[in-house]
Amino acid sequence: MINTKKIWMNGEMIDHDNANVHVLSHVMHYGTSFFEGIRAYKTEEGTAIFRLDEHIDRLYNSCKIYRTEIPYTKEEIKKAISDTIKINGIKTAYIRPLVYRGYNSLGVNPSNCPVETMIATWEWGAYLGEEALTQGVDVCVSSWRRLAPNTMPTAAKAGGNYLSSQLIKVEALENGYDEGIALDYSGNVSEGSGENLFVISNGKIYSPQSGSSALIGITRDSVITIARDLGYEVVEETISRESLYTADELFFSGTAAEITPIASVDKIKIGIGKRGPITEKIQEAFFEMTEGKNIKYNSWLTYIK
Ligand code: PMP
Numbered sequence: 001m002i003n004t005k006k007i008w009m010n011g012e013m014i015d016h017d018n019a020n021v022h023v024l025s026h027v028m029h030y031g032t033s034f035f036e037g038i039r040a041y042k043t044e045e046g047t048a049i050f051r052l053d054e055h056i057d058r059l060y061n062s063c064k065i066y067r068t069e070i071p072y073t074k075e076e077i078k079k080a081i082s083d084t085i086k087i088n089g090i091k092t093a094y095i096r097p098l099v100y101r102g103y104n105s106l107g108v109n110p111s112n113c114p115v116e117t118m119i120a121t122w123e124w125g126a127y128l129g130e131e132a133l134t135q136g137v138d139v140c141v142s143s144w145r146r147l148a149p150n151t152m153p154t155a156a157k158a159g160g161n162y163l164s165s166q167l168i169k170v171e172a173l174e175n176g177y178d179e180g181i182a183l184d185y186s187g188n189v190s191e192g193s194g195e196n197l198f199v200i201s202n203g204k205i206y207s208p209q210s211g212s213s214a215l216i217g218i219t220r221d222s223v224i225t226i227a228r229d230l231g232y233e234v235v236e237e238t239i240s241r242e243s244l245y246t247a248d249e250l251f252f253s254g255t256a257a258e259i260t261p262i263a264s265v266d267k268i269k270i271g272i273g274k275r276g277p278i279t280e281k282i283q284e285a286f287f288e289m290t291e292g293k294n295i296k297y298n299s300w301l302t303y304i305k
Contacts, residue, residue: 031160
Protein backbone atom coordinates (compact mmCIF):
# COMPACT_ATOMS: atom_id res chain seq x y z
CA MET A 1 0.00 0.00 0.00
CA ILE A 2 1.07 3.54 -0.62
CA ASN A 3 2.01 5.39 2.52
CA THR A 4 0.13 8.69 2.38
CA LYS A 5 -2.36 10.26 4.77
CA LYS A 6 -4.32 12.78 2.72
CA ILE A 7 -5.30 12.78 -0.94
CA TRP A 8 -6.64 15.87 -2.72
CA MET A 9 -9.87 14.88 -4.47
CA ASN A 10 -12.02 17.34 -6.39
CA GLY A 11 -10.97 20.29 -4.26
CA GLU A 12 -10.96 18.61 -0.85
CA MET A 13 -8.38 16.85 1.30
CA ILE A 14 -9.66 13.32 1.88
CA ASP A 15 -8.28 10.64 4.22
CA HIS A 16 -6.41 7.92 2.36
CA ASP A 17 -9.04 5.28 3.27
CA ASN A 18 -11.94 7.38 1.96
CA ALA A 19 -10.45 8.40 -1.40
CA ASN A 20 -12.60 6.03 -3.46
CA VAL A 21 -14.36 5.93 -6.84
CA HIS A 22 -17.52 4.11 -7.88
CA VAL A 23 -17.02 0.81 -9.74
CA LEU A 24 -19.25 2.08 -12.55
CA SER A 25 -16.98 5.07 -13.23
CA HIS A 26 -16.10 5.44 -16.92
CA VAL A 27 -12.37 5.29 -16.08
CA MET A 28 -12.75 1.80 -14.61
CA HIS A 29 -14.11 0.38 -17.84
CA TYR A 30 -12.34 2.29 -20.60
CA GLY A 31 -9.08 3.64 -19.16
CA THR A 32 -10.32 7.22 -19.34
CA SER A 33 -7.63 8.98 -17.31
CA PHE A 34 -4.79 11.44 -17.86
CA PHE A 35 -2.01 11.85 -15.40
CA GLU A 36 1.44 13.06 -14.49
CA GLY A 37 4.33 11.76 -12.47
CA ILE A 38 6.30 14.60 -10.87
CA ARG A 39 9.05 14.58 -8.28
CA ALA A 40 9.85 17.02 -5.51
CA TYR A 41 13.33 16.99 -4.02
CA LYS A 42 14.84 18.12 -0.74
CA THR A 43 17.10 21.16 -1.12
CA GLU A 44 18.82 23.45 1.36
CA GLU A 45 15.96 25.90 0.89
CA GLY A 46 13.23 23.35 1.47
CA THR A 47 11.33 21.03 -0.83
CA ALA A 48 11.37 21.93 -4.52
CA ILE A 49 9.13 20.52 -7.24
CA PHE A 50 11.02 19.70 -10.42
CA ARG A 51 9.68 21.30 -13.64
CA LEU A 52 6.18 21.73 -12.28
CA ASP A 53 5.05 24.07 -15.08
CA GLU A 54 6.08 21.62 -17.81
CA HIS A 55 4.33 18.72 -16.10
CA ILE A 56 1.14 20.72 -15.63
CA ASP A 57 1.24 21.87 -19.27
CA ARG A 58 1.60 18.23 -20.37
CA LEU A 59 -1.35 17.20 -18.17
CA TYR A 60 -3.55 19.86 -19.76
CA ASN A 61 -2.36 18.86 -23.23
CA SER A 62 -3.07 15.16 -22.57
CA CYS A 63 -6.61 16.16 -21.58
CA LYS A 64 -6.98 18.49 -24.56
CA ILE A 65 -6.12 15.71 -27.00
CA TYR A 66 -9.01 13.73 -25.51
CA ARG A 67 -11.37 16.75 -25.44
CA THR A 68 -11.42 16.74 -21.65
CA GLU A 69 -11.67 20.00 -19.79
CA ILE A 70 -10.08 20.06 -16.34
CA PRO A 71 -12.47 21.97 -14.04
CA TYR A 72 -9.57 23.81 -12.35
CA THR A 73 -7.03 26.37 -13.49
CA LYS A 74 -3.38 25.42 -13.77
CA GLU A 75 -2.67 27.68 -10.79
CA GLU A 76 -5.28 25.87 -8.70
CA ILE A 77 -3.76 22.48 -9.55
CA LYS A 78 -0.24 23.73 -8.73
CA LYS A 79 -1.44 25.07 -5.37
CA ALA A 80 -3.27 21.80 -4.65
CA ILE A 81 -0.01 19.90 -5.31
CA SER A 82 1.93 22.08 -2.84
CA ASP A 83 -0.89 21.78 -0.29
CA THR A 84 -0.94 17.98 -0.61
CA ILE A 85 2.81 17.73 -0.04
CA LYS A 86 2.56 20.06 2.96
CA ILE A 87 -0.41 18.36 4.61
CA ASN A 88 1.35 14.99 4.35
CA GLY A 89 4.45 16.45 6.01
CA ILE A 90 6.92 14.96 3.50
CA LYS A 91 10.22 16.47 2.36
CA THR A 92 10.64 14.54 -0.90
CA ALA A 93 7.72 13.44 -3.00
CA TYR A 94 6.50 11.55 -5.99
CA ILE A 95 3.42 13.48 -7.07
CA ARG A 96 0.58 11.88 -9.00
CA PRO A 97 -2.14 14.19 -10.33
CA LEU A 98 -4.82 12.24 -12.19
CA VAL A 99 -7.83 13.50 -14.14
CA TYR A 100 -10.46 10.89 -14.86
CA ARG A 101 -14.01 10.38 -16.06
CA GLY A 102 -16.31 9.48 -13.20
CA TYR A 103 -19.75 7.88 -12.97
CA ASN A 104 -22.76 8.71 -15.04
CA SER A 105 -23.35 6.38 -17.97
CA LEU A 106 -21.38 3.53 -19.46
CA GLY A 107 -21.50 4.16 -23.18
CA VAL A 108 -18.08 4.53 -24.76
CA ASN A 109 -18.68 8.27 -25.23
CA PRO A 110 -17.20 9.83 -22.07
CA SER A 111 -18.68 13.29 -22.50
CA ASN A 112 -21.59 12.79 -20.06
CA CYS A 113 -19.33 11.56 -17.29
CA PRO A 114 -17.97 14.08 -14.77
CA VAL A 115 -14.32 15.10 -15.03
CA GLU A 116 -12.79 14.35 -11.64
CA THR A 117 -9.33 15.19 -10.35
CA MET A 118 -7.11 13.74 -7.64
CA ILE A 119 -3.60 14.41 -6.39
CA ALA A 120 -1.60 12.01 -4.26
CA THR A 121 1.93 12.50 -2.92
CA TRP A 122 4.25 10.06 -1.22
CA GLU A 123 7.91 9.36 -0.65
CA TRP A 124 9.22 7.06 -3.36
CA GLY A 125 12.86 6.02 -3.71
CA ALA A 126 14.72 5.01 -6.87
CA TYR A 127 12.18 3.39 -9.23
CA LEU A 128 14.49 0.65 -10.50
CA GLY A 129 16.32 0.31 -7.16
CA GLU A 130 19.04 2.38 -5.49
CA GLU A 131 21.78 0.02 -6.67
CA ALA A 132 20.65 0.41 -10.29
CA LEU A 133 21.75 4.07 -10.24
CA THR A 134 25.38 2.88 -10.28
CA GLN A 135 25.28 -0.79 -11.33
CA GLY A 136 22.70 -0.38 -14.09
CA VAL A 137 19.77 -2.58 -15.03
CA ASP A 138 19.50 -5.62 -17.29
CA VAL A 139 16.95 -5.10 -20.03
CA CYS A 140 15.52 -6.89 -23.04
CA VAL A 141 14.04 -5.72 -26.30
CA SER A 142 10.34 -6.36 -25.88
CA SER A 143 8.29 -8.50 -28.23
CA TRP A 144 5.62 -5.79 -27.83
CA ARG A 145 5.81 -2.71 -30.05
CA ARG A 146 4.85 0.79 -28.97
CA LEU A 147 1.58 2.24 -30.24
CA ALA A 148 1.67 3.37 -33.86
CA PRO A 149 0.96 7.11 -34.31
CA ASN A 150 -2.36 6.51 -36.05
CA THR A 151 -3.65 4.24 -33.28
CA MET A 152 -3.43 6.07 -29.95
CA PRO A 153 -1.54 9.32 -29.34
CA THR A 154 1.59 8.65 -27.33
CA ALA A 155 2.07 12.35 -26.59
CA ALA A 156 -0.92 12.03 -24.26
CA LYS A 157 -0.05 10.52 -20.91
CA ALA A 158 -3.29 8.58 -20.75
CA GLY A 159 -4.11 5.71 -18.41
CA GLY A 160 -5.08 3.43 -21.29
CA ASN A 161 -1.61 3.74 -22.86
CA TYR A 162 -0.16 2.00 -19.83
CA LEU A 163 -1.65 -1.33 -20.84
CA SER A 164 1.09 -1.26 -23.49
CA SER A 165 3.63 -0.40 -20.78
CA GLN A 166 2.39 -3.26 -18.60
CA LEU A 167 2.81 -5.81 -21.39
CA ILE A 168 6.41 -4.63 -21.87
CA LYS A 169 7.24 -4.54 -18.16
CA VAL A 170 5.63 -7.83 -17.16
CA GLU A 171 7.15 -9.75 -20.07
CA ALA A 172 10.59 -8.38 -19.12
CA LEU A 173 10.18 -9.34 -15.45
CA GLU A 174 8.82 -12.81 -16.31
CA ASN A 175 11.94 -13.42 -18.41
CA GLY A 176 14.27 -12.29 -15.62
CA TYR A 177 15.04 -8.76 -16.82
CA ASP A 178 14.52 -5.50 -14.92
CA GLU A 179 12.88 -3.62 -17.76
CA GLY A 180 11.97 -3.84 -21.44
CA ILE A 181 12.74 -1.55 -24.35
CA ALA A 182 10.01 -1.34 -26.97
CA LEU A 183 10.56 -0.76 -30.65
CA ASP A 184 8.21 1.54 -32.53
CA TYR A 185 5.79 0.58 -35.32
CA SER A 186 8.65 0.70 -37.86
CA GLY A 187 10.98 -1.52 -35.83
CA ASN A 188 13.27 1.23 -34.56
CA VAL A 189 13.96 1.98 -30.91
CA SER A 190 11.22 3.79 -28.99
CA GLU A 191 11.47 3.74 -25.17
CA GLY A 192 11.20 1.72 -21.97
CA SER A 193 7.85 0.90 -20.37
CA GLY A 194 8.04 4.11 -18.34
CA GLU A 195 11.31 5.74 -19.39
CA ASN A 196 12.94 7.45 -22.35
CA LEU A 197 16.20 6.10 -23.66
CA PHE A 198 19.63 7.53 -24.45
CA VAL A 199 22.42 5.88 -26.42
CA ILE A 200 26.06 6.98 -26.18
CA SER A 201 28.45 6.06 -28.96
CA ASN A 202 31.90 7.51 -29.63
CA GLY A 203 31.30 10.39 -27.24
CA LYS A 204 28.03 11.49 -28.89
CA ILE A 205 24.63 11.15 -27.26
CA TYR A 206 21.60 9.97 -29.21
CA SER A 207 17.91 9.72 -28.32
CA PRO A 208 15.00 8.57 -30.47
CA GLN A 209 13.31 11.52 -32.15
CA SER A 210 9.75 12.57 -31.33
CA GLY A 211 8.15 10.46 -34.10
CA SER A 212 9.26 7.25 -32.37
CA SER A 213 6.02 6.70 -30.43
CA ALA A 214 7.78 7.61 -27.20
CA LEU A 215 6.38 10.01 -24.62
CA ILE A 216 8.03 13.41 -24.90
CA GLY A 217 9.73 13.11 -21.53
CA ILE A 218 10.44 16.09 -19.34
CA THR A 219 13.48 14.37 -17.83
CA ARG A 220 14.63 13.64 -21.39
CA ASP A 221 14.38 17.32 -22.22
CA SER A 222 16.34 18.16 -19.05
CA VAL A 223 19.02 15.58 -19.92
CA ILE A 224 19.41 17.06 -23.41
CA THR A 225 19.87 20.55 -21.94
CA ILE A 226 22.30 19.38 -19.25
CA ALA A 227 24.33 17.27 -21.69
CA ARG A 228 24.65 20.14 -24.16
CA ASP A 229 25.65 22.49 -21.32
CA LEU A 230 28.35 19.95 -20.39
CA GLY A 231 29.63 20.21 -23.97
CA TYR A 232 28.25 16.98 -25.44
CA GLU A 233 26.66 16.74 -28.85
CA VAL A 234 23.11 15.40 -28.56
CA VAL A 235 21.37 14.08 -31.65
CA GLU A 236 17.69 13.16 -31.88
CA GLU A 237 17.30 10.61 -34.65
CA THR A 238 16.07 7.17 -35.66
CA ILE A 239 17.88 4.53 -33.62
CA SER A 240 18.17 0.94 -34.80
CA ARG A 241 17.89 -2.05 -32.48
CA GLU A 242 21.44 -3.18 -33.19
CA SER A 243 22.91 0.18 -32.21
CA LEU A 244 21.78 -0.62 -28.66
CA TYR A 245 24.07 -3.66 -28.58
CA THR A 246 27.10 -1.78 -29.90
CA ALA A 247 26.65 1.36 -27.76
CA ASP A 248 29.36 2.45 -25.31
CA GLU A 249 26.70 3.42 -22.76
CA LEU A 250 22.93 3.37 -22.49
CA PHE A 251 20.67 4.94 -19.91
CA PHE A 252 17.01 5.50 -19.15
CA SER A 253 15.54 8.85 -18.15
CA GLY A 254 12.24 9.48 -16.43
CA THR A 255 10.66 11.13 -13.44
CA ALA A 256 10.47 7.86 -11.53
CA ALA A 257 13.64 6.27 -13.00
CA GLU A 258 15.62 9.55 -12.94
CA ILE A 259 18.88 8.64 -14.72
CA THR A 260 19.28 4.86 -14.63
CA PRO A 261 22.18 3.23 -16.51
CA ILE A 262 21.62 0.07 -18.54
CA ALA A 263 24.14 -2.73 -17.93
CA SER A 264 23.00 -5.17 -20.62
CA VAL A 265 20.46 -5.63 -23.41
CA ASP A 266 19.28 -9.14 -24.28
CA LYS A 267 22.21 -10.42 -22.16
CA ILE A 268 24.73 -8.50 -24.28
CA LYS A 269 26.98 -6.42 -22.02
CA ILE A 270 26.90 -2.70 -22.79
CA GLY A 271 30.25 -0.93 -22.44
CA ILE A 272 31.74 -1.73 -19.04
CA GLY A 273 28.51 -3.43 -17.91
CA LYS A 274 27.57 -0.74 -15.40
CA ARG A 275 27.26 3.06 -15.27
CA GLY A 276 29.65 4.51 -17.84
CA PRO A 277 31.64 7.75 -17.48
CA ILE A 278 29.38 10.04 -19.55
CA THR A 279 26.22 8.70 -17.88
CA GLU A 280 27.90 9.36 -14.52
CA LYS A 281 28.65 13.00 -15.43
CA ILE A 282 25.08 13.59 -16.59
CA GLN A 283 23.61 11.82 -13.57
CA GLU A 284 25.79 13.87 -11.22
CA ALA A 285 24.76 17.13 -12.89
CA PHE A 286 21.13 16.01 -12.80
CA PHE A 287 21.11 15.32 -9.05
CA GLU A 288 23.09 18.47 -8.34
CA MET A 289 20.35 20.37 -10.14
CA THR A 290 17.44 18.62 -8.37
CA GLU A 291 19.11 19.39 -5.04
CA GLY A 292 19.12 23.08 -5.98
CA LYS A 293 22.93 23.22 -6.15
CA ASN A 294 23.22 24.58 -9.68
CA ILE A 295 21.67 28.03 -9.98
CA LYS A 296 21.76 27.79 -13.76
CA TYR A 297 18.72 25.51 -13.57
CA ASN A 298 16.93 27.25 -10.69
CA SER A 299 14.00 28.14 -12.94
CA TRP A 300 13.25 24.39 -13.12
CA LEU A 301 12.54 24.26 -9.39
CA THR A 302 9.37 25.43 -7.66
CA TYR A 303 10.08 25.81 -3.97
CA ILE A 304 7.24 24.96 -1.61
CA LYS A 305 6.51 27.81 0.74
N1 PMP B 1 7.95 7.22 -21.36
C1 PMP B 1 6.91 6.73 -20.66
C2 PMP B 1 6.04 5.71 -21.28
C3 PMP B 1 6.68 7.18 -19.35
O1 PMP B 1 5.65 6.70 -18.65
C4 PMP B 1 7.53 8.14 -18.78
C5 PMP B 1 7.30 8.61 -17.38
N2 PMP B 1 6.40 9.67 -17.34
C6 PMP B 1 8.59 8.62 -19.56
C7 PMP B 1 8.77 8.14 -20.84
C8 PMP B 1 9.52 9.68 -19.03
O2 PMP B 1 8.87 10.91 -18.99
P1 PMP B 1 9.21 12.01 -17.89
O3 PMP B 1 10.66 12.25 -17.96
O4 PMP B 1 8.43 13.20 -18.30
O5 PMP B 1 8.80 11.45 -16.59
